[in-house]
Amino acid sequence: MPPPIVRFAPSPTGLLHVGNARTALLNALYARREGGTFILRLDDTDRARSEERFVAAIGEDLAWLGIPPDRVERQSARTALYDAAFDRLRAEGRIYACFETEEELEFRRRRQLAAHQPPVYDRAALKLTDAERAKLEAEGKKPYFRFKLERKKIAWDDLVRGHVEIDTASLSDPVARRADGTWLYSLTSVIDDIEMGVTHIIRGEDHLTNSAAQIEMFESLGAKPPRFAHHNLLTLPGGEGMSKRLGHLSLQALRASGLEPLAVASAAVLVGTAGAVEPVQSLDALASKIDFARISHGPARFDPADLEALTARTLHAMAYDSAAPRLEKLGVGGGSSFWEAVRGNLSRFAEAALWWRVANEAISPVLSPADLEICKSAAAALPPEPWNEVTWEKANWDAFVEAIKKATGKSGRALFHPLRIALTGEERGPELRALLPFIGRTRTAARLQGKKV
16 A cells, blocks of 8 residues: 555644644654554635634644644645636536525525425535526625535445445535635635545544535546545533634634643544553554544543643653753753753653752742751761762661651651751652752751752
8 A cells, every 4th residue: 555645634724733733743643653644635625714823723733743744735826727627517517606685695594404305405405407507696795616426335454443335315405616616615615635645534423424425526537535544523521513713712822831741642642442542652653553543433522630630640751861951941950860850750841940940049948947947957967978879879868868857856747847848848749868968968958058059
């Protein structure tokens, strides 16, 4: 089999949310695993709602997730292709003009529903005579255009859902072009998929019936349809669907809150599958977990609260090599030893900078007189230098603690809470045993004596 060519085709009409990320990641990681090509196709034919700020945001979101596209296309630059295919299909009788207004169509739909009939377009436009069409155009009515379905059973082997069969007689002929000349999704998407050589269409199950109509479009243009994989959709905890328009769980907001992109990616891909939602340390590792046959057929509830724990677990397991470039940007030193000392207590990556400042800059702890006496006893028991993470871990900590216990008669929280406040100014954090070598003996002794250093 040749390497796959896949595409993620958002409309730049809002911010991407986690549900959109699910589609993007499944496409990008499948292509990465199989040595294929990942195309970002901006479906920007909706001139009124498409905005350049959303185009930029989509690029930023994909980069943050670690899946920059191999190729970027914009539908607004491809209208000549659409015109040519449209003219061909119209000449063959597969595209026809319609003159109904939205109000007229809505009235017909309501009447059909009231009669317990499916709200399928009745093809009234095909019954118009040439004279009637000419009269409507003379009155200033501009036609919109539909693709004429063959009203037959369409079947395919879906990579997620298995055998799928849909009778296109149950569908309205899809609108291909609006009266103002702008294009709709269905036909242009097929034209692009043919021209770009797309081999797999991986998208949400809300496109399932669209696929039946689009398979007819592929065939009408003399092309073999790609393989389809219709994944389940993510919903909010209350069961409602996600919306770009309403800004649900936007990737921009998740990024701004400090969540880890690998945690977001893992949840977006693995929720609603037979696999466990667990932290991963690389996108390649996540790609290896993708199995379309193990994606559930029902909607999957996505709880944003789970991202907090998943981000923490991702950080706790993160290798220093992965963290090092980001630590450098934050101005955090100490090498792998410092990262090992603090990562187990991080809920956000940026907190590493807090602990670096705690170790290297002045703090202002507040201690009661009784706690200060405990800390002064600890200062007197400090082992001599040299201090480093090796010697401290091997020999000094246990002897140091035993000496303080003996001098103060304190243990447990009564002992360690004052020490932590004096040495870090924080109620909780990394183990003091791991942190003290980076604070250093001189600063440690001064802090234990109540000095703000």
